[in-house]
Amino acid sequence: QVQLVESGGGLVKAGGSLRLSCAAAGRSFSIYTMAWFRQAPGKEREFVAAITGSGSSGYYADSVKGRFTISRDNTKNTVSLQMNSLKPEDTAVYCCAAQFGADYYSPRRYSYWGQGTQVTVAS
Numbered sequence: 001q002v003q004l005v006e007s008g009g010g011l012v013k014a015g016g017s018l019r020l021s022c023a024a025a026g027r028s029f030s031i032y033t034m035a036w037f038r039q040a041p042g043k044e045r046e047f048v049a050a051i052t053g054s055g056s057s058g059y060y061a062d063s064v065k066g067r068f069t070i071s072r073d074n075t076k077n078t079v080s081l082q083m084n085s086l087k088p089e090d091t092a093v094y095c096c097a098a099q100f101g102a103d104y105y106s107p108r109r110y111s112y113w114g115q116g117t118q119v120t121v122a123s
Contacts, residue, residue, distance in 0.1 A: 002026035002098050002112040009094060009117030012086055020081040022096030022114055030054065030074040033099050036081045037107055038092035048094070049081060050104035059104045086121045093118050
């Protein structure tokens with residue numbers, strides 16, 4: 001069992017930056033693949049980025065590649081998402097998620113979810 005709590009969302013102007021964090025409570029954090037998903041009003045949940053348990057590999061949606069960076073600190077049980085060059089279309093609720101496996105892109109593979117944090121990018 002893993003409990004996930006996100007923080008760091010807010011309102012930012014287009015071109016600005018935000019850093020999201022997700023704190024995990026539970027055992028063996030390093031065995032979980034961690035990811036960020038987002039959901040905008042009226043849209044389906046969308047994959048943003050994932051990172052392997054060791055932190056050695058990251059995976060990104062094309063829409064955020066080159067702008068967002070996912071990282072993790074297994075000593076602190078945290079995963080972060082650094083978001084640069086934000087665009088209005090990045091506006092959404094961002095959730096972190098955890099799974100045992102390596103099917104990075106499908107939300108159905110993730111067993112544990114946080115409540116989410118709102119990111120709003122003003123034009």
